[in-house]
Amino acid sequence: MGNNTKRKIADGLQEMLRVKPLRKITVQDIMDCKNMKRQSFYYHFQDIYGVIEWVYDEDFVKQVAYDESEEFDTWICKVVKIIKENHAFYRKVLEHISRERVIKELYPVVDEQIRNRFWLGQNGNYLVESFIIKSVCHFILDCVAMKKGPEEDEVLAAVENIRAMLKLPSGNILVLPSTQSTMTA
16 A cells, blocks of 8 residues: 555656646645645655655666676667656656756666676776776766657667776676775766
8 A cells, every 4th residue: 555655756856847847736736736745745754755765766776786697788779668657757757856866866776787697796996897887877867868869779879889988898897906996976
């Protein structure tokens, strides 16, 4: 029952975002939209940003979780497809939440994908790994920021370009020697 109520509240927020900017939406607006009592909201969420985080986790993170049987190309295309399916919501959220905060939430998801696919069990260069992971995060956010996201063939071409940059003449993926770094993600 809890997740059904959370979904209903999340749907209410998404409906309200179609007609109002996030900063003008109140908890009462969301609950009125769904004919629910205000106290139900606070039983499940602390504030509207809690709803956004829940939607992100349920509708994005869980769908793009690492699956070893899935190729990177398939994964990144799935990410873009999910964004396109709910583009208006993600775009409105990005307009009102700092890019840095969104990257902070997105980074672990992308980090898991990249490390498990390209550097599993290897110690690489932290700075290069971080650069690639952050680049993929920014690519994802750029897809959200676009009026119309990229087509699948454009995404696949970008992935091929990234692969080409990382490949050695032998065909292996480039893994630079380890470096000690005091930087953290």
